[in-house]
Amino acid sequence: MKALLVLLCLAGVASADPDPKRKVTVLEFRSGSSALQGMAQRVVTALSKQTSLQVLGPDQTRVLYGDQLDGTLVKCAGEADCVAKIGQKVGAQEVILVGVSELGDVILTMQRIDVGSKQVSARIADSLAENTTPTDAQVDAYLQKLLPPGDFKRFGVIEIVANLSGAAVTVGGEPRGVTPIQKLTLPAPATYDIRIEKQGFVTYRTKVELPPDGQLKVEAELSRRGETAWYQRWYVLAAAGVLVAGAAGTTIYFATRSDPSDFATITGVVQ
């Protein structure tokens, strides 16, 4: 990296807190340069990994917009007003325009264009020596300067269901109320210790790993102290379990069976 040429964040937009799950399309505009091939795709990959944004890559945008996308983009010549119309047509709230041009060095620019106001809300540019490709860490750094910090905070949801009301729920060491309790939206990825307790009942404890944009369901069945044999409590704990709905939206249902003799329990170990 020779020099960071321009770093401009327009305060008006930067101060707002945009939806961290908004739809963003990433487009690539080349001004007579064949350098840094696949740059837009790398931006898409980085955004998909580190944010909860709904990211449309250039190819997905082309599918939605039509084959004339590249021609339109060339005609826009980087003008925010024109590029915003592309974003509007594909239903995006923002366009990230990755520009590659050459002025001796390779100039890489990234503009964040707000589709609603048709204005550039942030812009970053870097000058790269010939045959230099930015590392993944550099791409991450560009994006962290381009996008609001809130975009890099990700969350998951934990739903806790217990068989009795009035049990105290502690998640990650913090009291969260008593059952029945609303779904908890918490930073992810992260591991949380969950404790559900009520006087006179065996305390339920588990540890869950919450994936970003995932949804965990913890079904806890608290047994009265001294009421059940140890192996029955073991069965209850195994069956209670923790459920995860992945980011892909898989529907998962895991019922606690009333008659255990009709079913086989699946457990596993990774070696």
Added chain:
Amino acid sequence: MRLVVRRLIAAATVVISACGTDSTGTIQLVLSLPPQGDLRPTGMATVAVGITQADGNENVTTTPLDGMQFSAGEVPLDEPIQLRVELRDNTNRLIAFGRVEQTITPDRSDQKITIPVRKPIIYVSSERAVVTLDPTLDGFDPKFQGMINGTTGSLAFPIDGSDIGVVNGGSLQRIATADHKPSGNAMDLQVTGASDAARVPGERRMVFATGGGLVVANVDTNEVRPLAMSPKPDRVAVGGATGSFTVYALIGRVAPPTGTLPCTGSSMVLAYALDNPNDMPMVVANGQFSDVEAAGAAVFASNPCTGKVTRIDGGGALSLNVAGAGALAIEGSRLWAAGSAPPTTAQGARIRIASVRLDGSDAQEVLLAPKAEVMTYDFDQANELSLNIHADTLVPLDLAVLPGAQYIAVITRMDSHRDARFDTFSASKVIPEMNALVHDIVLADPASGAISQRIRAKCVLTLIAKTNAEFPDWSCIETTGAETPIGGESVPTTVGALYGGR
């Protein structure tokens, strides 16, 4: 005293056993990963267990890994099921896959099932050593591409989670998926010229399409027997069910046309009873077919000339429009096809990826990005003078669908011809006539069409009558980074994915 203690321990053991088994059954899955090295998956956060019941419905239970242990719910007793597992990282990326090849019937006993769980490695064959691609890594990772030593000029085909088969000449060598090292002794197939292979579902038998006909090989017993010496098959698929497997051989493959060539030729699909070699083969269909696939009783073929993928066994109705259909694959309950889209005035030709459920419902299609290749002028020291040549035709040569269809891998061939260009005023030739032939290995997301990684396997630029041109010498642009093929340029011939469809 010792006797008393022993009796107490024995009594306690009986009690624990009784409690542990109770009246319900247990299935303990042991997900066996490669013990070490780059092939061992890392960073897994969740495990998804997919249970498919006899009616074909699959329930997936996803749970976090607690240490290295997990619980995956319950299944009804006495009902046969099939099991698959997926390990994903905390970004929900698939990093390893495993499948129980045989049907399981849960009962009141304690069953322990070991499943080889592996990264969904992609294997690419060419005249060089077999290349591996690790889709769990970024393309820029130096370990994204790898090579299997000692496999020069071989064809590689996944057998199951434990082994891949590598055919070199008339020899079949198993390679362990855990370390990519030879496993067992090489088998003599007694024929050469293998062009395709298909696995007998649920078994460790492979059927090979070779220059000497169809050959069946049992990789466990080393038994090899010919199924049919002629006619010579180009592609092969195995359908049917245990005890009545049928081998479908495509004879006279009609490839999707390249350049300005027309779509010509004729082919047929023959059916052979796998375990009754004396039965006469049956003609399933005649046409212009580029590939054949089978699932159970259903047989599918792609016709690049009519742009159709159809079910050809007469059962069910499946007809999918896929212009230039050149390769098929079945993954799970879907049939996948790779075809082509022609160029436009401003863009090169493209690959299209279509899929449909095996019952003919839920057809989907995506187009990959338009294809072009940059040619540079050899004597421009500034490396600024270049031509961006769009693909006149871009055809799929082979297709693999990774488990869960998170990615597809396709081998493509681009052909382009450009007439010489002349100065308008002086009429002198500026750029010579040229032909470009480019082979790529493309890894793409079949849901969006986004290309995850492209490797330019080989680029050949042929200049015609260049000597009187002002700029006579041009070459394919040098590849950099992840687009550069490991081990040098070569023409890829087949692609397969561990636990995937092909």
